[in-house]
Amino acid sequence: MSITDAALVLAWLCLILLAFALSGVLRQVRGIQAELALLGAPGRGVLVGRTVPALSTGTVSAVLVIDPGCSRCGPIFEEFGSVAATRGSLHCCALSFRRAEHWPGSDAVPLWIDGELYADLDVPWSPALLVIAPDGTILRAAPLRSPEDLRVQIQQIDAGLTGRSTGRSTGGPASPPHATAGS
Amino acid sequence: MIILSALALAAALLLVWTGIEHLRAPATSAASRASGLLQSLLGVLAVVVMVHRAGTGPEVLLGQAALYASFAGVLAFRLARADRGDCRCTRITARVGPTGIVRAVAAALVSAAAAAGYPGVVLPGVDVTDPRVALVLAAAITMGTVAYALPAALDGAPVALRGGGGR
Secondary structure, eight states: OOHHHHHHHHHHHHHHHHHHHHHHHHHHHHHHHHHHHHHHSSOSSOOTTOBOGGGOOSSOEEEEEOOTTOTTHHHHHHHHHHHHHHOOSSEEEEEESSOOTTSOOOSSSOEEEOHHHHHHHOOSSSSEEEEEOTTSBEEEEEEOOSHHHHHHHHHHHHHHHHHHHTTOOSOGGGSOTTTTTTO | OHHHHHHHHHHHHHHHHHHHHHHHOTTOOHHHHHHHHHHHHHHHHHHHHHHSOOTTHHHHHHHHHHHHHHHHHHHHHHHHTTOOSBOOSSSSOOBSOHHHHHHHHHHHHHHHHHHHHTTTTSOSOSOTTSHHHHHHHHHHHHHHHHHHHHHHHHHOSOGGGSOOSOO
16 A cells, blocks of 8 residues: 555544544534523423412412522512511412521411422522412413512502402403513 | 554554543542553553564553453443443543443554554654654544544533533
């Protein structure tokens, strides 16, 4: 074999190896891009409109979804307790997958620990407030930025409930400003 | 023989490089250090016998083949046990997978073939202006570099390094 033939064969070998390496790298880049797209999406599944029988209480309820690793969840949970104690029209509870030591106890807002339900809901924000219809359908899902934000949202929900009970066409809690946020 | 020389030299350079990496790794075990020392010594000896004709050339190249064969065996055993962790082949973490095994088997085969063809695979000196020497060196360095990164590129990251599914 002449040196030119050998060079040609070696060059092809190098090219084939490089092509394999490049295809592998591109496949990994595509995988990372897909994972990043999932991380950046507002939610992995549509929340509003989903019926979750486990959340059904027979009345309209507000569920605060909290996470032990989130720093805002404690103060918002505390605020939710005080807000819920003054409002009798709404059934309130908090949902998490694990209890955190710094969370306050509240008689008005029972803390519901259910890792399976938490994972199944896959709420993209923490903390988040869900409004649940009597049959367990999620009417509203929105992130909570602060205790004040929670108060504003509870007022909106109350206004919706009042509007619905008096026959006004406000749309009620079924069509709040954040109604599409979970999609 | 030029092609076999380039492939065997690439395997030897890969052995030297990965051996040095094992030695330089900050948190390695004594076994890993011993393996790194053996790899780098055997790799250096293989490079030397590829450049200068020596009576022990076939034995050194057979030793290189045996070392690569043992790597392939260990990786195949780990893959059969569904171990998807880091293969610890190079500093670039790569999952235990078929590419690492194929690379080790291919390196073992070319090393064994070079041992069988010795001293025909020995380079005619180290004069890089000689086209034959330049070709073998360039091809060995290129293929060694690509072979170094190939398992990480094709087999992917070890399972422990991938996203744990948390937000």
